Amino acid sequence: MPTYKFIDLFAGLGGFHLALEQLGCKCVFASELQQDLRTLYESNFGMKCAGDINLINIEKDIPSHDILCGGFPCQPFSQAGKQQGFQDEKERGNLFNKIMEVLEFHKPEFVFLENVPNLKSHDKGNTYRVIHEKLSMLYEVKEDIISPHYFGIPQHRTRMYIVGRLKSRGGLQTFAFPKHEERPDCDISQILIPEDTDYMSLRPVTRKHMAAWQKFLDLLSQNKSTLPTFPIWAMEFGATYDYEGVAPYFQKRQQLSGKKGKFGEDIVGNSKDDFLQLLPIYSQGKPKTGRQFPDWKKQLFLVVVAALAMASCSKDESTGINNGNAIDFRAAMQTRASETTMANITNFFVTALDKNNANYFSDAEFTKDGAFFTSTPAYYWPSDGSNLSFFAYSPSAADLDATVTINSTTKTLADFEPATTIADQKDFITATATGSKTDEAAGVALTFGHRLSQIEIKAKNTNDGYVYKVQGVRIGQPVSKATFDFGTTSWQLGSVKTNYEATYAGSEKTLTGTAASIMAEEDDNAMLIPQQLIAWTPDTDKTNTNKGAYLAVKVNITTKDGARVYPSVGEYDWVAVAVNTKWEPGQKYVYTLDFSNGAGKVDPEKPMPGPTDPFKPGEDVLGSAIKFTVTVTPWTPASEDVTM
Numbered sequence: 252m253p254t255y256k257f258i259d260l261f262a263g264l265g266g267f268h269l270a271l272e273q274l275g276c277k278c279v280f281a282s283e284l285q286q287d288l289r290t291l292y293e294s295n296f297g298m299k300c301a302g303d304i305n306l307i308n309i310e311k312d313i314p315s316h317d318i319l320c321g322g323f324p325c326q327p328f329s330q331a332g333k334q335q336g337f338q339d340e341k342e343r344g345n346l347f348n349k350i351m352e353v354l355e356f357h358k359p360e361f362v363f364l365e366n367v368p369n370l371k372s373h374d375k376g377n378t379y380r381v382i383h384e385k386l387s388m389l390y391e392v393k394e395d396i397i398s399p400h401y402f403g404i405p406q407h408r409t410r411m412y413i414v415g416r417l418k419s420r421g422g423l424q425t426f427a428f429p430k431h432e433e434r435p436d437c438d439i440s441q442i443l444i445p446e447d448t449d450y451m452s453l454r455p456v457t458r459k460h461m462a463a464w465q466k467f468l469d470l471l472s473q474n475k476s477t478l479p480t481f482p483i484w485a486m487e488f489g490a491t492y493d494y495e496g497v498a499p500y501f502q503k504r505q506q507l508s509g510k511k512g513k514f515g516e517d518i519v520g521n522s523k524d525d526f527l528q529l530l531p532i533y534s535q536g537k538p539k540t541g542r543q544f545p546d547w548k549k550q551l552f553l554v555v556v557a558a559l560a561m562a563s564c565s566k567d568e569s570t571g572i573n574n575g576n577a578i579d580f581r582a583a584m585q586t587r588a589s590e591t592t593m594a595n596i597t598n599f600f601v602t603a604l605d606k607n608n609a610n611y612f613s614d615a616e617f618t619k620d621g622a623f624f625t626s627t628p629a630y631y632w633p634s635d636g637s638n639l640s641f642f643a644y645s646p647s648a649a650d651l652d653a654t655v656t657i658n659s660t661t662k663t664l665a666d667f668e669p670a671t672t673i674a675d676q677k678d679f680i681t682a683t684a685t686g687s688k689t690d691e692a693a694g695v696a697l698t699f700g701h702r703l704s705q706i707e708i709k710a711k712n713t714n715d716g717y718v719y720k721v722q723g724v725r726i727g728q729p730v731s732k733a734t735f736d737f738g739t740t741s742w743q744l745g746s747v748k749t750n751y752e753a754t755y756a757g758s759e760k761t762l763t764g765t766a767a768s769i770m771a772e773e774d775d776n777a778m779l780i781p782q783q784l785i786a787w788t789p790d791t792d793k794t795n796t797n798k799g800a801y802l803a804v805k806v807n808i809t810t811k812d813g814a815r816v817y818p819s820v821g822e823y824d825w826v827a828v829a830v831n832t833k834w835e836p837g838q839k840y841v842y843t844l845d846f847s848n849g850a851g852k853v854d855p856e857k858p859m860p861g862p863t864d865p866f867k868p869g870e871d872v873l874g875s876a877i878k879f880t881v882t883v884t885p886w887t888p889a890s891e892d893v894t895m
Contacts, residue, residue: 277527496543598645701836
């Protein structure tokens, strides 16, 4: 058997290196950004590890090899991060392109990549589609999502693995990932040393915590529930600092004083920095966005508390959590044509209030799993059979760029503003329901309703004398900021107004006698806050100082012979018409603009024209239709010679 040479990119601790070396392969190059990890790599494997891959000459520095392996940075795709993907602000998402450069130059026979499972679904699957397409130019590619605990190793670390082989070498042929439907038992005790040594000691309390965690995992397995996505560290057991509201970084000293931090130790010290140092490392810093403790940390805490509670209870004691099936949902959509449908809804977020109107869980994400929607971690019904009240919504508060607060006193989506670019707007759906343990088997039925108004603009022209070309639409000056009440499903409007646009320079639409959509793409309609529009009044307020509502179209108007009509300066400019519709939630409004008898008014927000531009805001674009008066000269008798 030949000795395969491999390179280890984004090497980290050297997991790939260890595995391939045990299979008889030889590492010929490694790269890792962090200096401390490079030092450790050299100590473990006896070879130098290069630094930043972006500074490496692919042709000169990287030798020929048979296998490229690498766990390229996962932060741009991880659920615990901003999920910016290829648009990652630190450009980590684009490091996959560096992998492609190496593959295209050296063409190793095999490629073996690893990343977080969210890579598969990031950006509705578009991110992995790009990765797969690029790899497939050279390689036959297969992928799977697996975890060590699938194979009896007591570690829950679900990852996506991508394997490829050159098409020119026969591709993957009969290769298949190992089956993992039937999983062997695994136990934390398998990796614990029965008798501690001086250099690897575990305090009795830590062993107790780990036993509690194992009991929790066993309970999940018995009930065929999904294991938690994020790691649960023993240092969290016994912690009592606040995790439901403001992050510790923003809390005052007196709010932390007297609480317990990592390993259940008292939070004490001479300064706030001292206090923070006694928290787990991921709780010490300032959140990247907002002041609230991130949702994934809240969920982590809840699971830890539940595990600790189970460890402290005997078999005859009640923990307050039912040990039956986890809470799940069946979702349906109200029958309206809109962006979110039963065909494309994949997840939503739920807050549950218990019989005392206290939060049972908050903003938990439920994702589609066959006919049901389930959460990770799973949540269980109250053991006393009491009802839970559910408030569900989609998409996430982060996607809506607004603040969701659902508790005993407040149930709002605050300060919501649709994106000003229509293509970036998102549908907003909500549902409410109550349920109890009786819904355990069937799931709780949620019927979602659209809480925004959908707006589509169509246009036509039956006048053959003119050619209208369109390059965009604008919905002018509706109220753009409001707060939604989940309980009453009503909106409280603010005072801010703005314009919403969709433009498509280079993809102009020519109007015909048949009304057709002039939105940027088919079904790419606006999603706006329901409201009563107050119309623009061009006769008395030509420049729209009162911010009345109107629709505008970016047009080029010529005669059929090609003579310029509008605009006089530039190729395209806006024309407008006032509207005063009442938009109701869950309704779709289709405006059909007829240009057959004119082109409305000059856009009210048009800058005052110069001497070469006669068109002024609020004035008629074409004025009245062209009219003629006619004089016919009487016939004059004439003589003519007739030849026979």
